């Protein structure tokens with residue numbers, strides 16, 4: 001048996017788990033015992049004895065098989081209670097990987113904010129990559145190289161889905177991926193891929209980008225993990241833990257010991273849970289593609305009228321953001337973020353230029369300039385991430401945008417609500433003019449102030465927010481400011 | 486200890502494990518258990534070595550191969566001891582009343598939940614609560630679904646007012662024009678439905694087809710007597726609700 005392969009495929013998380021080690025030890029003892037017993041039996045036996053044993057063994061096997069079959073039949077008649085939903089939390093003990101990681105447990109009461117384990121001194125950080133099953137090899141992707149960017153694009157578009165009967169999948173563009181993965185200060189070594197050694201095919205990926213965030217009162221320079229993806233054919237083989245450990249190791253090597261990440265699945269332990277909301281701009285197409293449903297007693301005409309928007313925006317002074325707005329937007333955004341508990345901190349104008357300034361077909365940003373003072377009072381942005389519609393004759397793509405960062409200057413709750421509703425309505429109009437079919441957002445920030453009034457409907461998707469190696473109290477999604485792609 | 490009690494214990498241990506999928510066993514232990522289980526129920530390895538690519542199948546096969554010469558009794562013994570010793574709540578003299586079990590392999594554990602809400606959604610779509618899927622099978626519901634066979638059956642039965650309105654003040658032709666079922670529209674008009682009948686909001690069937698952008702339906706209505714100058718409550722004609730281009734397509738011979 002191939003020890004290597006076995007170890008690393010099935011035990012991606014093995015290291016550091018004392019329980020596992022103890023079990024392994026017990027297991028070895030058991031094994032020795034078994035061998036001894038086996039030896040005893042075969043040692044003393046005459047030939048007749050041996051034949052007798054063989055016959056007995058056959059008989060025994062038959063009996064057991066029948067019993068097991070009976071039980072299996074009973075099981076088929078009375079199926080066990082249905083499996084849990086993805087939004088339910090599993091016991092920590094059933095998280096073979098996450099139970100070995102510095103993350104809070106689901107039932108833990110959190111007294112004080114702080115790291116779960118201390119920073120690893122440099123000389124104790126593993127210098128060589130984790131071992132992959134031997135058919136695979138690590139690769140660092142060079143996204144400036146068109147063909148490597150394309151490989152990533154292909155991996156994600158074909159595999160960023162759960163299963164084959166998914167109706168939609170994200171259709172990341174090359175420009176989108178470069179925007180998401182190459183912010184100022186990005187590190188190429190954090191664009192981690194896995195290839196099949198034999199044919200060099202890219203089959204898995206995980207990325208990290210540097211980010212500054214504030215969580216409650218703690219400012220941190222950390223890594224944002226995203227785009228974890230394993231080829232559909234290689235799922236459930238414990239490759240994800242190896243990828244996570246590898247990106248963690250590469251972060252440690254840069255002196256970074258905390259991370260932020262989001263996931264649809266519930267892992268130990270979310271800081272917050274946000275829900276997706278969708279605003280139909282093209283109800284007919286959304287219904288045709290099954291993105292949304294037409295209730296049996298509603299006419300399509302009524303629905304279309306309900307979602308109809310003016311063709312012109314109404315906020316005075318609203319215009320596209322241009323490069324000279326960058327410093328002012330940085331101040332405006334950082335100030336607005338101060339009222340939330342988990343927010344990005346934009347330290348340089350370069351970051352704003354990268355993340356916020358309009359890049360066609362990737363991100364669009366609009367600012368409001370006070371006609372008199374010429375000062376910027378508000379801004380909003382949304383990014384473009386279409387989804388391909390799988391197997392539809394007419395419609396190939398749903399054009400979707402997602403609300404990104406925004407800021408308003410008002411400070412009184414009621415004024416904010418009015419202002420936001422006006423701005424977001426304009427955002428819908430602008431998106432509609434760009435032929436967008438659906439405008440999406442999460443219930444973060446102050447989005448709850450306009451979601452209902454602007455006719456957003458709840459989605460079936462949730463997004464859980466996590467921090468790695470950081471313990472702190474949870475918060476409502478309306479205290480979260482970090483928007484991840 | 487007699488053989489039969491040993492096999493009973495083996496079954497109990499096996500059943501216990503399968504009844505408690507939440508029990509966290511290391512993969513080594515799972516593989517060992519798998520190996521013993523195979524030896525007890527089958528004996529020596531009787532399948533081909535899985536390909537390199539299938540490393541999971543391969544590891545299982547290897548685990549079985551490794552212990553294939555263990556006599557069944559010993560394998561059972563080992564299985565039982567392993568279960569007892571893994572610090573889980575099972576002792577050989579204690580049985581677990583509910584004895585429903587899973588099938589032999591641990592593949593089942595990866596149990597992909599089939600329920601829609603059990604899935605992780607990557608692309609979130611609109612969600613709906615439990616909806617009053619008012620499955621009354623009347624001619625209106627067949628019209629909404631476009632079920633032409635059922636509709637003709639009911640029409641053929643004779644006792645139906647083709648211009649009758651439902652609780653929303655809409656006729657069959659309104660619904661067919663809204664949903665875009667051209668064949669239903671053809672049938673209804675053929676059977677004498679009023680092509681310019683008004684809804685409570687004074688909309689004609691053509692209004693519905695224009696707002697909902699069903700070009701084929703709008704064309705059919707327009708060319709079968711629909712009056713495009715009728716205005717609804719908002720003082721808009723059917724063509725006021727659609728683009729100029731759509732209107733031209735409708736009018737075109």
Ligand SMILES: CC(C)(COP(=O)(O)OP(=O)(O)OC[C@H]1O[C@@H](n2cnc3c(N)ncnc32)[C@H](O)[C@@H]1OP(=O)(O)O)[C@@H](O)C(=O)NCCC(=O)NCCS
Pocket residue numbers: 094095096097098099159160161162227228229230231234235236237238239240241262263264265267607
């Ligand atoms: C997410 C994905 C990489 C997981 O791979 P997999 O083959 O299903 O899972 P593996 O067997 O390799 O590993 C399972 C472990 O990874 C964990 N895991 C699964 N998805 C995870 C995620 N999104 N983030 C962090 N950990 C995750 C599981 O909880 C499990 O650990 P546990 O036993 O401690 O609970 C894979 O399903 C995928 O590519 N999905 C589509 C893309 C996607 O959804 N990416 C994540 C977006 S947030």
